[in-house]
Amino acid sequence: MEMNLTLHVWRQASASASGKLVAYKIRANEHMSFLEMLDVLNEELTGRGEDPVAFDHDCREGICGSCGFMINGIAHGPLPGTTVCQLHMRHFKNGDELWLEPWRAAAFPVVKDLVVDRGAFDRLISAGGYISVAPGSAPDANAVPVPKKDADLAMDAAQCIGCGACVAACPNASASLFLSAKVSHLGLLPQGQPERLERVRKMVAQANGEMFGSCTNIGECEAVCPKHIRIEFIARLNRDYLKASWLYRKEAASGGE
Amino acid sequence: MKLDSRIPSGPIQQKWDKCKFDMKLVNPANKRKHTIIVVGSGLAGGAAAASLGELGYNVKCFCFQDSPRRAHSIAAQGGINAAKNYQNDGDSVYRLFYDTVKGGDFRAREANVYRLAQISVNIIDQCAAQGVPFAREYGGLLANRSFGGAQVSRTFYARGQTGQQLLLGCYQALERQVSTGRVKMYARTEMLELIVIDGKARGIVTRDLVTGAMETHLADTVVLATGGYGNVFYLSTNAKGSNTTAIWRAHKKGALFANPCFTQIHPTCIPVSGDYQSKLTLMSESLRNDGRIWVPREKGDKRKADQIPEAGRDYYLERRYPSFGNLVPRDVASRAAKAVCDEGRGVGETGLGVYLDFSDSIRRLGQNVIAERYGNLFEMYERITGDDPYRVPMRIFPAIHYTMGGLWVDYRLMSTIPGLFVLGEANFSDHGANRLGASALMQGLADGYFVLPYTVGDYLANTKLEKVGADHTEVKRAEQEASAQIEKLLAIKGKRSADSLHREAGKLMWEYCGMARNAKGLEYAEGKLAELTEEFWRNVSVPGSGQELNQSLEKAGRVADFLELAQLMCRDARERNESCGGHFREEFQTPEGEAMRNDDEYCYAAAWQWQGKGKAHVLHKEPLAFEHVHLTQRSYK
Known part of the structure; x- marks a missing residue:
């Protein structure tokens, strides 16, 4: 089925330029993905010698986490558990008007049009989102058994693709869901125990320095997460953070760090 | 040119140990004085950069995505093979080696494959220690599943997202090195030229994809881990950004390209x-x-x-x-x-x-x-x-789905340009004419964590590297070539988008150099591709400028390289008068329609040398010897 749509797309030439919504008429087909519809728009714009709409994308299978923007105010659009690259046009109808805007968060400055800079996420991981193990020093993989339910829960958290939808959807632009996913993933595994408290303390400190807001338990993040990361991981984050803060103070008082 | 694969002497089981012992080491205190460039941040590149950082080298790592975590390794679903024999079902290093050589239809190098099978066991240990949440049994030990081409259960997995979890483990190790300052990460940065001085790889020219700034990075050695070139077909299971530019530009600077026509087609898409x-x-x-x-x-x-x-x-x-x-x-x-x-x-x-x-x-x-x-x-x-x-x-x-061909490398993963190492899907060495499922992840991590860190040290310890400055003529020349191409692309102002030309070339490739090939079709496609290349340089339209985020310009540069590579793929497919693995020549099949190898004439890796624009490539052959897995015809009747 063919459909005619009106797109209002955020156009912004660069980080320092001011942006505005520009309207485009587009003819789409129900089998297209949302990004393929934008490809068609960009072909038309290129044909007219105009600047195509810039948007991030890569795998188009919902796993790399590159893509993502707001469609009518909802991160990744109306279909739950779906990145915008896996969203197909059959979920829209002829005559729809759609507003496309980049993630809006102080920690994610706009680069161009729908592209934002999510480098802050890399810096959060760099601050402590890892287990320190040099190649060659690992014990046999089966030397450390992990209860299946812990491994499964760790995997639930580890599925985060780092797209940034949680931050964009949060009224506080908090990175708590992203942080909690990594803190829970590593904190649930025996391999992650030695650095568990240090990790959460450093990652939260980094988040505070990156202009992410605080979590006030609103839950928008969970609603838009394309990988169904659950808000209960934020409870784990908070518990670990509280414990880490407490122990850290004690350590500092006794002449520690 | 003689291709020296530098396969160590001695029994196959001891080759890698012997090689490790024979290789020279770099003193720990001297490592930080060496700068190593790693292009690509997937399983091979990310693992290499993290390992080299851990060892104390000064590493610069580059990726075109906005974060190293997005490399296309992330999309692998099924799993990673390892000869752990945890299932007690008769697996061994030798069996994994045997299955891989046979699965590759006898067109891989035995010594490399044996080493891969040996290292496979260390990879699983490393990843489990990093916190990769592999599937487990109720007793807490690791679960396995079976995969094509094997009669044992040796595939480790993390639901349907094994690639994602392995890559995130690798990415976290990389980010840890970033925090120590030993690795400097350059995201949204694309390599455009290789700098070769006195015959050795000494640096790269890059473009910052956000600002358009051209930059030169000099180093003691360069590592390419930039993945495969399946997007030459336009439609593939590869990510949209996956491209051949880094290896193709290195090829044009002297690195031989091996078995370009060996591509894998996945039946269930x-x-x-x-x-x-x-x-x-x-x-x-x-x-x-x-x-x-x-x-x-x-x-x-x-x-x-x-x-x-x-x-x-x-x-x-x-x-x-x-x-x-x-x-x-x-x-x-x-x-x-x-x-x-x-x-x-x-x-x-x-x-x-x-x-x-x-x-x-x-x-x-x-x-x-x-x-x-x-x-x-x-x-x-x-x-x-x-x-x-x-x-x-x-x-x-x-x-x-996957390309088995890539830059030719020796046993130590060095290309024909000294100091240029090539890892993972970007090289040609381990999968022959057909890759078995769950072996790509294994190879990427083996190369990055456990092979390159040794072999690069030997190169640095054995090589006298003159100090080079940014004003060296070869540096200037590479910078000039990279800028000139960008200016040229922007100046054409033609009528067709790079995507539309790419799509047309991809259709030709799929039709004539895809699942079934014949000499006549390949010759026709080569001619058509030459015409398309000519049209590209006359009629491509690239809006915008070079001083901004310009995704059309990025695509155009990549398509220009795909068009040249496509012609070489057709030539290679036409030259190989046999059918093997993913390469099926209609003229060479059994009466029942099965692939017919010709071991007498084609038991070699075809390594192609660039001769200059508009000139035909020259073919060099590395003969393959099968001393352990004997040549047989496959049958599935």
């Missing part, structure tokens, strides 16, 4: 639905365990699947290969699907598709069992196609 289609999505091979593949018996039968009676259906794999049935290897299943579609019996709007039908299994096992096994895949299929595979058969079609 979601078919193309229209001209706007941008990529193809893989459905895991495991589906063929319970699904039956069929097409209508009569051509042009447009009835819905459920209205075609049993007598009107042709379960062609079960008919042609009674003993393996729906579980024949990837290359065989792909070619059979093409054959029935060519006969006009394909299904779906385009006629390019076959049914993968679960109704028998659902009747036999119940929907719950099928949902438990394949639920997430069924959900993904429905999300993309809008059809519910519990009720109507899936429609599938083969798609380009």
